[in-house]
Amino acid sequence: MTKYNSKFIQEMPKTDLHLHLDGSLRIPSLIEMARAGNIKMPSYTEEGLKETVFKSHYANLGEYLHGFQYTCAALRDLENIERASYELAWDNINENVYYIEVRFAPQLMMDVEKGLTFEAVMIASNKGFEKAKKEFNNSAEVKSGARPEFHYGIISCAMRKFGPKGYSPYYTNFYKAMEYSKEMDVLRAGAMQMVRAAVKVRDELAIPIVSIDLAGQEDGYPPGKFKDIYAYAHQHFMHKTVHAGEAYGAESIFQAITECYADRIGHGYYLFNEDKIMDETVKDKKKYLESLISFVADKRTTIEVCLTSNLQTNPSIQNIKDHNFKHMLANRMSLTICTDNRLVSDTTVTKEFQLAVDNFTIAPKHLKDLVAYGFKKSFFFGNYIDKRNWAKSMMKHFDQVASKNGIEIV
Numbered sequence: 001m002t003k004y005n006s007k008f009i010q011e012m013p014k015t016d017l018h019l020h021l022d023g024s025l026r027i028p029s030l031i032e033m034a035r036a037g038n039i040k041m042p043s044y045t046e047e048g049l050k051e052t053v054f055k056s057h058y059a060n061l062g063e064y065l066h067g068f069q070y071t072c073a074a075l076r077d078l079e080n081i082e083r084a085s086y087e088l089a090w091d092n093i094n095e096n097v098y099y100i101e102v103r104f105a106p107q108l109m110m111d112v113e114k115g116l117t118f119e120a121v122m123i124a125s126n127k128g129f130e131k132a133k134k135e136f137n138n139s140a141e142v143k144s145g146a147r148p149e150f151h152y153g154i155i156s157c158a159m160r161k162f163g164p165k166g167y168s169p170y171y172t173n174f175y176k177a178m179e180y181s182k183e184m185d186v187l188r189a190g191a192m193q194m195v196r197a198a199v200k201v202r203d204e205l206a207i208p209i210v211s212i213d214l215a216g217q218e219d220g221y222p223p224g225k226f227k228d229i230y231a232y233a234h235q236h237f238m239h240k241t242v243h244a245g246e247a248y249g250a251e252s253i254f255q256a257i258t259e260c261y262a263d264r265i266g267h268g269y270y271l272f273n274e275d276k277i278m279d280e281t282v283k284d285k286k287k288y289l290e291s292l293i294s295f296v297a298d299k300r301t302t303i304e305v306c307l308t309s310n311l312q313t314n315p316s317i318q319n320i321k322d323h324n325f326k327h328m329l330a331n332r333m334s335l336t337i338c339t340d341n342r343l344v345s346d347t348t349v350t351k352e353f354q355l356a357v358d359n360f361t362i363a364p365k366h367l368k369d370l371v372a373y374g375f376k377k378s379f380f381f382g383n384y385i386d387k388r389n390w391a392k393s394m395m396k397h398f399d400q401v402a403s404k405n406g407i408e409i410v
């Protein structure tokens with residue numbers, strides 16, 4: 001197994017393509033926001049919150065998700081959205097992450113009566129990212145060519161499940177307005193509103209909303225139920241990623257690809273587990289998985305791998321070495337290393353890469369591939385020629401950092 005020193009992992013150019021804004025706030029900022037906005041939290045100190053909410057280990061998914069109610073409440077404020085976006089960009093730049101795609105469900109932050117419209121939420125977030133980007137890209141170290149430029153994109157999530165209470169003021173009103181409709185019709189209508197708004201804001205305001213995503217409770221709300229929403233995105237040249245196979249079987253991944261045109265899959269964890277397939281029409285589970293794995297690999301549909309997050313929310317993974325990442329590597333899939341939630345998972349991109357190289361056999365050539373997929377399979381906002389040149393320049397920078405650290409790419 002090749003050993004990599006932490007200095008190299010820190011210095012190499014990186015990306016984060018699966019990164020939730022509401023799961024990645026700085027704790028001191030959250031405390032300030034909560035105090036200013038009278039948001040009730042179990043503690044107002046960093047130590048206290050780490051003991052009660054943002055832990056290094058969680059008993060189950062429910063406990064993991066618990067903290068989001070506080071961060072989402074704090075983000076129902078335009079200044080806070082801008083600040084959180086700005087700080088998140090800098091936290092990444094500071095560990096040599098030169099490209100991020102940040103996702104969130106705007107409807108969770110929306111409260112139209114208070115001016116928190118879809119447009120306002122997107123404008124505020126974009127302002128924060130743009131400010132950090134300009135500051136860094138105009139700095140002497142970037143101008144001199146010592147460090148590459150920073151870029152970003154925004155991924156707008158639909159919630160696959162929301163209810164009449166406790167999600168957001170927007171969702172509560174939405175439910176009320178559709179009180180005579182069936183649950184699935186309400187959820188689909190909410191998601192359709194989101195994708196139409198995302199396309200409009202991208203086209204009219206030139207905000208880099210590069211993709212849509214489907215987040216929230218996977219069990220009972222499979223991707224196929226949202227295929228009309230994905231078709232709309234597809235027909236409007238919007239990229240697509242789907243949380244799939246995180247808490248449900250491989251058929252969820254199958255639907256994401258065959259019905260939602262997914263370019264990338266969030267987690268994709270259960271792509272390798274026969275026992276997780278619930279679809280009774282699948283008679284030969286082994287063959288089904290073999291075909292699906294090969295199809296995903298051949299199409300280069302990229303899996304957004306979030307190691308720490310999976311360890312924290314999936315009790316079946318006792319040890320990092322048991323993670324299906326080993327099968328993903330063995331099947332030569334297109335993979336990108338991501339954090340999911342920097343705050344909730346108490347992690348960074350550097351930590352995730354270190355975890356990967358310390359626990360799995362990854363030769364320098366394959367480490368370079370992992371980094372390259374982050375740039376090449378990104379939903380870079382711009383034309384293909386620009387994207388290609390940019391990705392190439394990033395990999396050139398990778399080679400320079402590797403040679404400086406005595407890493408031979410073989």
Ligand SMILES: [Zn+2]
Pocket residue numbers: 018020243266340
């Ligand atoms: Zn996620």
